[in-house]
Amino acid sequence: MSVIPLGGGPEFDRIRAIARRLGAHAAELGDDCALVELGATTLALSTDVSVEGVHFRREWITPQEIGWRATAAALSDLAATGASAIGVLVALTVPPAEQPPMFAALMEGVGAAVSASGGKVLGGDLSRGEAISLAITVVGTVERPVHRRGAQVGDRLWVTGQLGGARAALEAWNAGRTPLAGARERFAKPIPRIDAGRWLAEHGATAMLDVSDGLAGDVGHLAAASKVALVVDIGSLPLHPDITREAFAARETPGVFAARGGEDYELLVTMPREFSGSEAISMTCIGDVHPGTGVAFFEDGFELNISGYDHFA
């Protein structure tokens, strides 16, 4: 098997260990979606697990939002490949004391998120478990799949939407504060960029992934997979308006705060140099592709040393 090179961190050490052990049993791992050619169609598949106490807490968001968020996170992998959604399968564990209304509320959120992306709930499984967890598998089709490995020297690096909102909500909750409404919305109901992903795939995207570990970590994955160096201008990042207070509390500049924020589910994409943006999609140019390896972050002319979020750190 081949493993697409990944950036650093303990979670990625684990993925590498698994890939080595699987050997010939595994298809190529490391892209946002697995691709399977089936007649004239290419299937895009991905699975994503959300665990209570790791990815969310019940005190923060409603069961419907837990279901929406887990599903949006998984659908975001389809977006990052340029795929359309057929639907999702859901494996749910909940503590035995929970009653049917909790299951149904979680699944209502799942159903709403997949419906908003043009898909359906295709199937599921239930079990009791110590905590709520949702393993969401997304199924889609893609005409022109975009990988992480295709960035070319000379391309420019773009990002959709705004960054840092989800982290601002998280930091507020962790400090015992009430998040601002806009930040809370970004955490509780992220929008998978399915339409933007398809548009970018059709308009020449050379490499793409979704901002799930945080921009600072995700640019590292893109650079490693494409075997290029990336230079990122932190000063140009599109910032969510609700991050100011939390960035101040974290003693970070708003740009660094946003770059280290996970789970924005925006798309990070390299486009040919001549691409100058789109009226169809809110997107911002944040850097360039250079020969070499690794990522350099600059802000106000100074190079910064910043890293993303790792569930195992």
Place this chain on the structure above:
Amino acid sequence: MSVIPLGGGPEFDRIRAIARRLGAHAAELGDDCALVELGATTLALSTDVSVEGVHFRREWITPQEIGWRATAAALSDLAATGASAIGVLVALTVPPAEQPPMFAALMEGVGAAVSASGGKVLGGDLSRGEAISLAITVVGTVERPVHRRGAQVGDRLWVTGQLGGARAALEAWNAGRTPLAGARERFAKPIPRIDAGRWLAEHGATAMLDVSDGLAGDVGHLAAASKVALVVDIGSLPLHPDITREAFAARETPGVFAARGGEDYELLVTMPREFSGSEAISMTCIGDVHPGTGVAFFEDGFELNISGYDHFA
């Protein structure tokens, strides 16, 4: 949406509650696999979650066997639809203290099981969690899908392989005894009946599902989905040779013990009356399809009242 009628029990009450809440967001639920038509191909998809402390314990089986067993359980849903395997996606949670070797060993078992069924590991996700859990999504293709709803009055009911082995291992462990080797093997390394499922689909199977909740429960699902009555001769069940001691300890006849045993992953199938068995597949005729509803179990001329296993009971 439509929900395929299910048998009784709290787990099925939960599935019904979810189905009601999902409404138009969901495809038809309740069969072993979801079916998606894609050009000339029909995709078969299913997801299955295995949780430490619910489906297995680490004291009982090795990490490789945990991985194999979870994957075989999921692949068994493809078998029950008459599908071939393309591969699996795996969402894994493990306690934070576990090291990469544990992940890799679990995934080695996953890889071996999917490889033995002709598929590959297509992708996965990792998170920390309170306990080990594996949510396995299987992806396959099927030419002539078999549903639960197709049993016809006059058909005969058949089952592949032998029943009760997995339960014999489970009862031994729960009582602090060492299971017999054959029973342990049935629990730790069940074989998904992919080839048998395809053969049966090609040879006229009218309805099929896998024996996961226990034959006594699963015949109820088949009767409810097909809107027929089933009469099962417990005396004719093909018994695993290692169940005698555990059936005696449970104060059940071997036939009732086997009928109430879950997780054998054999196929329960209705075939037209003229079908007289196969040299290609080990299978046994255990009953008939009648007009009406529900299931009647007989042993030595007496009607019995028995039920299957429910994770939420």
